[in-house]
Amino acid sequence: MCAHSSGAIGFPLRLLAREVYDRVVAIKGEKSVALITGEERIEQPEARYFCCTAEAMPRGGHWRGGPLAFAALDEAQLSADRERGHVFTDHLLHTRGREETMLLGASTLEPMVRALVPRAEIVTRPRFSTLAHIGPRKLSRLPPRSAIVAFSAEQVYAVAEMLRRFRGGAAVVMGALSPETRNRQVALFQSGEVDYIVATDAIGMGLNLDVTHVAFAGLSKFDGQRQRRLNPAEMAQIAGRAGRHHRDGTFGTLAGQHQNPEFTEEEIYAIEEHRFAPLTRLFWREAEPRYDSIGTLIDDLEAIPPEPQLARAPEAIDMAVLKRLAEDPLADDVTTPGMVRRLWDVCRLPDFRQHGVDVHTRFVARLWQDLRGGYLGADYVAARISELDRTTGDIDTLQGRIAAIRSWAYICQRPDWVLARDEMAARARAAEARLSDALHARLTERFVNRRTAILMKNLGQDPALLPVTLAEDGIVAVEGEPIGHVEAFRFVVDHRANHTDHRLLLSAAEKALPRLLGDRAHVLVTAGLPGMALAAGVVTWNGVEIARLEATQIATAPRIVPSRELAALPEPAKTEFLTALEAWVAAQLAPLEPLAKLEEASRDPAAGSEARALLLNLIEGHGYATRERTGIEHLPREARPFLRKLGVVFGALDVFAPALLKPAARAAFHASGADKRPLEEAMRAVIPGGDRLPSGYRPAGEQVVRVDVAEKLLRAAHEARAKATARQFTLDPALAVSTGLTEDSWKRLLGAGGFRANGARALAEGAFGPPAPDRWNWRPGFARRADGDGAGRPAKAGGKQRGQRQKGGGQKGTAHKGESPRSKPQGKRPPRKGGGKPRNGPAQSAPQPGNAFAALADLLRK
Incomplete structure (x- = not known):
């Protein structure tokens, strides 16, 4: 066509017309080319080349009053089609180019052409590739780049769903899709994003695909009248999609279906050898009927063909609609030839919605009622388009809206039907484009699992070449498709993956993650292990456990037990990471250095x-x-300086290392798991008492106090005693209260250190002012534990250490680890010698004989 000065080609599909239009525009320029279809019209005033659908192509090939230099009809064998054949037959008989006419079609049309156009030159173009039958194949064994052909929407959806599960998905092509959606689905297959395409027999015409194998899910279809088996020519039209140019193709059937169809030997021979029965008749209908009346129009459309090779076309849907409207009262006003022609044009509106004659007739009748008085208003058409321009809904809903909007796009192309035709046509095309995009998205979302498709292609490769990436946020992706995420060094499969995909994603991760995790470990070590934390003997990174500390004979050097996820690291990266982790743990336990010194000294024989x-x-x-x-009573005096250099303090009640009782050291003990208490409790100096006494604490009534704080309080009491001028003295409880001890707990603690409180006499009734403070005295041989058990201060001058029994009615305390609690049975204290009233304050027992020397020595010293 481009070799002539002008020309036109009629195509069976709008899709093909648009494809060729784009190619001719690239050659001749946009101003020289026109696109004319039932739903779209792009026509420049100076256009010389026309790409049309067969229905929109002018009869005879004349344009603007004269014939074009070139005319062509594609897929001319469609003259034998029951629904549209008469249109192609009319072009075959009457459309001619001034210089050249081409009829493109299957070789089965040759006898008809020779009979109807005797002067035609027959030119045969042989197929360069071969088609071979390979028998039935299960869906799981279909080769890549395969097309599966089904003959119902339900079967198309079922096959596409199975392919999505097992092979990553498939593109979907059906006749009910809009051309835009069909193009985008084909592009999905052509780009290699999916390796399979599932289609109806619409694939057999107008689609040039990169297909190597065609699998038939069935061999019969409903042709509008009955369910019948495909004829060999139709089978070959579909199977011929496999292989293009010099590349051979294969065809067969899809095994494992409810019905297992299979080709006969004759059908296989016909398809492989391209030998088909020739056409014996073409369908014809009068292309220029008379419009005197509706009856005359119907008679002309049902007239007998003029040639024996032609057969009267079966009743198409436009003819059926005309006959029904002719019986309707609304046809009574259709009396003039102009009105009859206009009614016939309305009846020829294509049934894009495929709802049948009855539904389509009602739509045409409503349209005729609106058109009989003139034009459709722009506001009315805009409102109808707006009602359909909604992208919500499922696949079937969107398909229905696209079919309806195509009807309005066809209506808007008629210049004598709609006011503001160009604007309304543009609105209809824009709405169809939006709906097509939404439908493509729904189809892709439902039938394409891009992640699985990518993995199926790449899992057989070298793991080093697998395109798996690990983002900074831990997302693991294959060519941009997430397959899971990494929590520290543990891979977690994407929660959206179904059970079938789970194993596939794990397999992909296992092949690629060692390399990625090794890189992550190296980056982490280089950065100084940020995000690491140690608590309760567990090492975590960003909240995920990566190792545990296991106690050894050396408390300051626990063994690091890595989690099993670290086993996925390559050996060099794993060694580097664990070495860095050991150094990091040692830094976290640095506050325990005094304990390390004690351990080292305990191993020194000297x-x-x-x-x-x-x-x-x-x-x-x-x-x-x-x-x-x-x-301590057996410790030589010369050993004490050695121990004090190590930080050991010999307190009134306990021996301790103050550095190991400080908050930093207590936090380190908690981090290492040696202290199981909550960290907040481990850091406090005074905590409530319980069934078990924490290490580093001593009981004080209903509370326990850290021994360094207890020593501080006892030292303050001794300082107050040393400053006192009398045997009895007073003590200020402010320091104890500031540490968190209650007054009762403070008294019990001092009692364990040998201090005894003599309660002051209560104020007389009606007296005012603060009560007198308690008076204290120190009885080192008469000490008592704060919880009521004997654990006194050692007596001087080598005196024996003795406990103090608890006053009758007091509560029995809890023994410290290593101490033996002793308490006297409850009862009344025996009366004092000489009678008289007992003194205020705690009850005292009579001095024991073993303590007489110590008491006398103390009295003489004072």
């Missing part, structure tokens, strides 16, 4: 057995031990 035994007790108690457990 320290002496008594000092080493004391050190072992301190290490076991995490820097604390009661005086009773340390065996």
Whole structure:
């Protein structure tokens, strides 16, 4: 056509007309080319080349009063089609180019052409590739780049759904789709994003695909009148999509269906050898009927063909609509030839919605009622288009709206039907484009699993070449499609993956993650392990456990047990990461350095057995031990300076290392898992008492207090005693209260250190002012534990350490670890010697004989 000065080609599909239009525009320029279809018209005043659908192509090939230099009809064998054949037959008989006319079609048309156009020159173009039958194939064994052909929407959807599950998805092509949606689905297949396309027999015409195999899901279809088996020519038209130019193709059937269709030997031979029965007749209908009346019009349309090779066309839907409207009262006013022609034009509106004659007749009748008085108003048409321009809904809903909008696009192309035709046509095309985009998105969303499709293509490759990436936020993706995410070093499959895809995604991750995790570990080590945390003996990164600490004989050097996810790291990266992790853990446990010194000293033979035994007790108690457990009475005096250099303090009640009782050290003990209490509790100096006494604390009534704080309070009491001028003295409880101790707990703590409170006499009734403070005295041989058990301060001058029984009615305390609680059965205290009233304050027992020397020595010293 482009070799002539002008020309026109009639195509069976709007899709083909648009495709060729774009190619001719690239050659001749936009101003020289026109596109004319039932739903779209792009026509420049100086256009010389016309790409049309067969129905929109002018009869005879004349344009603007004269014939064009070239005329062509594509797929001319459609002259034998029951619905549209008469249109192609009329062009075959009457459309001619001034210089050249081409009829393009299957070789089965040759006898008809020779009979109807004797002067025609027959030119045969042989197929360069071959078609071979390979028998039935299951869906799971279909080769890539296959097309599966079904003959119902339900079967198309079922096959596409199975392909999505097992092969990543498929493109979908059906006759009910708009050309735009069909093009985009084909592009999905052509680009290689999916390897399969599922289609109806619409694939057999006008689609040039990169297909290597065609699988028939069935061999019969409903042709509008009955369910029948495809004839060999129709089978070949579809199977011929496999293989193009010099590349061979194959065809067969789809096994595993409810009905297992199979080709006969004759059908296979006909398809492979391209030998088909020739056409024996073409359908014809009068193309220029008379419009004197509706009856005359119907008679002409049903007239007998003039040639024996022609057969009267079956009643198409436009003819059926005309006959029904002729019986309707609305046809009574159709009397003039102009009105008859206009009614016939309305009846020829295509049934895009495919709802049948009855529904389509009602739509045409409503349209005729609106048109009989003139034009459709722009506001009315705009409102109808707006009602359909909604992109919500499922696939079937969108298909219905597209079919309806195509009807309005056809209506808007008629210049004598709609006011503001160009504007309304543009609106209809824009609405159809939006609906087509939405339908394509729904089809892709439902029938394409891009992630699975990509993995199916790449899993057989070298793992190093698998296009898997790990983003900074931990998302693992294959060519941009997420397959899961990494929590620290543990891969978690995408929660949206179904059970079938789960194993596939894991397989992809296992092949690629060692390399990616190795890179992540190296980056993490280089950056100094940011995001790491140690708590309760568990090492976490960004909240995910990566290792645990396991206690060893050396408390400050626990063993690091990595989580099993770290086993996925390559060996060099794993070694580098664990080495860095050990250094990081050591830095976190640095506040326990004093404990490390104690451990080192306990292994020194020069320290002496008594000092080493004391050190072992301190290490076991995490820097604390009661005086009773340390065996301090056996410790040589010369060993004490050695221990003090190590930071050991010999307190009134306990032996401890203050550095290990500070918040930093307590936090380190908690981090290592040695202290199981909550961190907040481990950092406090005074906490409520419980069934178990935490290490580093001693009981004080209903509370327990850290031993360094207890030593501070006892030291303050001794300082107050030293400053006192009398045997009895007063103590200020402010310091104890500031630490969190209650007054009762403070008194019990001081009682364990040998201090005794003599309660002041209560104010007389009606007296005003503060009560007198309690008076205290110190009885070192008469000490009592704060919880009521004996654990007194050692007596001077080598005196024996004795406990103090609890006053009758008091509560029995809890024994410290290593101490033996002793309490006297409850009862009334025996009366004082000489009678008289008892003194205010705590009850006292009579001095024991073993303490007489110590009491006398103290009295003489004072």
